[in-house]
Amino acid sequence: MLIETQSLCKRYGEKTAVLDMSISVKEGEIFGLLGPNGAGKSTLIKMLTGLVFKTSGEGQVLGLPFGNVKARKRMGYLPELFRYQEWMTGSDLLDFHTELYGLKKDKERNRRIFSRVGLLGQEKYKVGTYSKGMQQRIGLAAALLPDPTLLFLDEPTSALDPIGRKEVRDIILSLKAEGRTVFLNSHLLSEVETVSDSITIVHKGTVVKSGSISDLLGSKTMVFVTAENISDTLLSNIKDEFRGEISSVQNGFSLTVSDRAELPKLSAMLVNGGARLFEIKAQTETLESVFLKVVGEEASA
Secondary structure, eight states: OOEEEEEEEEEETTEEEEEEEOOEEOTTOEEEEEOOTTSSHHHHHHHHTTSSOOSEEEEEETTBOTTOHHHHTTEEEEOSSOOOOTTSBHHHHHHHHHHHHTOOOOHHHHHHHHHHTTOTTOTTSBGGGSOHHHHHHHHHHHHHTTOOSEEEEESTTTTOOHHHHHHHHHHHHHHHHTTOEEEEEOSOHHHHHHHOSEEEEEETTEEEEEEEHHHHHOSOEEEEEEEEOOOHHHHHHHHHHHTOOEEEETTEEEEEESOGGGHHHHHHHHHHTTOEEEEEEEEEOOHHHHHHHHHHHHHHO
């Protein structure tokens, strides 16, 4: 595992920011971290990057203890709330961060990074004149400077329009294709669902659900049928065939099937059984529904 933690805790006086965090991140994957405001996500990232010290618990990043200089040299980090020197140009900013990383200045490397984040041609303008989206991009550019093995992105698309979000998504996927590991924290559930290999949902400083996308969403499909002339015998046969509970809805019923491939069979049974079929609508589980379910259950508990 590239990142491994056991029972991480962080307290600020009497306030507990992270209560009990145990996570695992595999090398070369896109790891999505989800949770409501105040769940401890940003604090967890700060502990993993060595920006704050843990109160208790254990863990390693890149096989080394939190804050280890050798590990930090292999990391890139884009914080959620950042402010860069507005009087600097984009090129000045990357040169400044190059010195902070202890790297040699390299104009060609900077040009490649500007091109990658969509700012090529804008590098001579002052950061203070950049739009919010451009400032997000220059932050991503700074995070890419050390050619990181592990990249932490805290709300990387928060200020971007749909086109910008798509471009950042493409960058994240290209980083994975290069064998890098991306630790992604975002409130945009659809973005996380689209790119992540595995996801951990946290709430009130603890992990409430974790697993791969396929494990979290499952393969079952909820089917909503609109039809008339559905006999009790036909409903009973459908229930036996698909081994699922049927719930009555207006002008039809709903049924959970194991796979979308079952839909043609269901259609044939309805038609051959004398029903007048108007519509079959399939709906798979979404990350949003899983998130609301587990966070809601945790909040109720």
